[in-house]
Amino acid sequence: MSMLSRVASTLYWQARYLERAENTARLINVNSHMLLDLPKSVVLGWEPIVDILSDRELFYSLHDDATEHAVISFMVTDKANPSSIISSISAARENARTIREIIPREAWEQINALYLYAMESQHEVFSRHKRYNYLSKIILGNQTITGMLSGTMTHDDCYEFLCIGSNIERADMTTRIIDVRSASLLPDIEHEQSAFDNIQWMSVLKSLTGYQMYRREVRLRINRADVLKFLLQEEHFPRSLRHALQQIEARLERLPRNHDITKALQGANQQLMSAKPEKLKQDKLHDFIDLMQIELDNLHDSINQTYF
Numbered sequence: 001m002s003m004l005s006r007v008a009s010t011l012y013w014q015a016r017y018l019e020r021a022e023n024t025a026r027l028i029n030v031n032s033h034m035l036l037d038l039p040k041s042v043v044l045g046w047e048p049i050v051d052i053l054s055d056r057e058l059f060y061s062l063h064d065d066a067t068e069h070a071v072i073s074f075m076v077t078d079k080a081n082p083s084s085i086i087s088s089i090s091a092a093r094e095n096a097r098t099i100r101e102i103i104p105r106e107a108w109e110q111i112n113a114l115y116l117y118a119m120e121s122q123h124e125v126f127s128r129h130k131r132y133n134y135l136s137k138i139i140l141g142n143q144t145i146t147g148m149l150s151g152t153m154t155h156d157d158c159y160e161f162l163c164i165g166s167n168i169e170r171a172d173m174t175t176r177i178i179d180v181r182s183a184s185l186l187p188d189i190e191h192e193q194s195a196f197d198n199i200q201w202m203s204v205l206k207s208l209t210g211y212q213m214y215r216r217e218v219r220l221r222i223n224r225a226d227v228l229k230f231l232l233q234e235e236h237f238p239r240s241l242r243h244a245l246q247q248i249e250a251r252l253e254r255l256p257r258n259h260d261i262t263k264a265l266q267g268a269n270q271q272l273m274s275a276k277p278e279k280l281k282q283d284k285l286h287d288f289i290d291l292m293q294i295e296l297d298n299l300h301d302s303i304n305q306t307y308f
Contacts, residue, residue, distance in 0.1 A: 009308040015165030017092035022142040025135040046071035114141035171244035179289040225278035268295040
């Protein structure tokens with residue numbers, strides 16, 4: 001492994017920032033659509049979107065209420081929020097700029113183009129009619145960059161760090177979405193829960209682009225138990241926690257000095273597969289997700305200490 005630590009760290013974080021922007025865009029799009037599917041008697045706020053990304057304290061230091069406009073502004077355009085879409089793409093662009101000699105020129109140009117589009121068209125996200133188009137282009141932009149890097153970049157150590165960054169971010173977002181959405185998405189309609197279960201769990205799947213693949217795999221009516229099992233333990237779905245951990249393990253095995261990290265990751269995988277998430281009540285599910293989040297944090301720290 002001849003690459004500098006700085007380059008490895010830059011590639012890792014470039015991938016994480018881009019993945020974060022895509023995930024946030026999808027999350028907001030799905031929430032916008034779900035509001036239209038629910039009856040007017042159901043009061044569904046935008047606050048869970050803030051909670052999913054654990055930015056509650058920062059959000060309320062800048063805004064008094066979690067109105068639609070405030071949350072959209074905070075999550076999409078606000079540069080004071082380091083996790084906003086604009087901040088994430090801007091950070092990814094800066095990372096890519098400093099390693100332009102490492103990644104294909106076309107990928108750098110695509111990242112720069114995505115940044116320019118996100119900046120120049122950001123006002124569209126405040127219009128309900130234009131929001132879907134804006135966020136869809138953010139998602140498509142990152143998918144294009146990911147495909148371009150996969151198809152044109154040499155699959156050496158540099159590429160492994162990109163893939164590790166993407167998969168850690170995916171695993172992190174999957175656990176956050178399951179935790180917050182399963183607990184508080186529809187807190188005020190418990191007595192009508194059965195009528196809205198389908199919408200609730202469909203939104204969870206769509207937030208992770210998993211609706212069609214779930215229906216293809218499970219073929220049954222959407223329900224909590226099957227969705228949890230699919231998103232946490234399905235081996236072949238790219239955004240399930242299991243798939244992300246397996247991808248990270250496979251990439252780490254191709255890097256030097258990986259023994260301790262790989263061993264710890266195998267332990268996390270065993271915990272995941274020995275669990276029965278579909279049978280966990282909400283408080284136990286929350287504890288299990290907390291445990292998986294701690295494992296992901298430890299994994300990030302180990303990678304940081306070993307390679308960066």
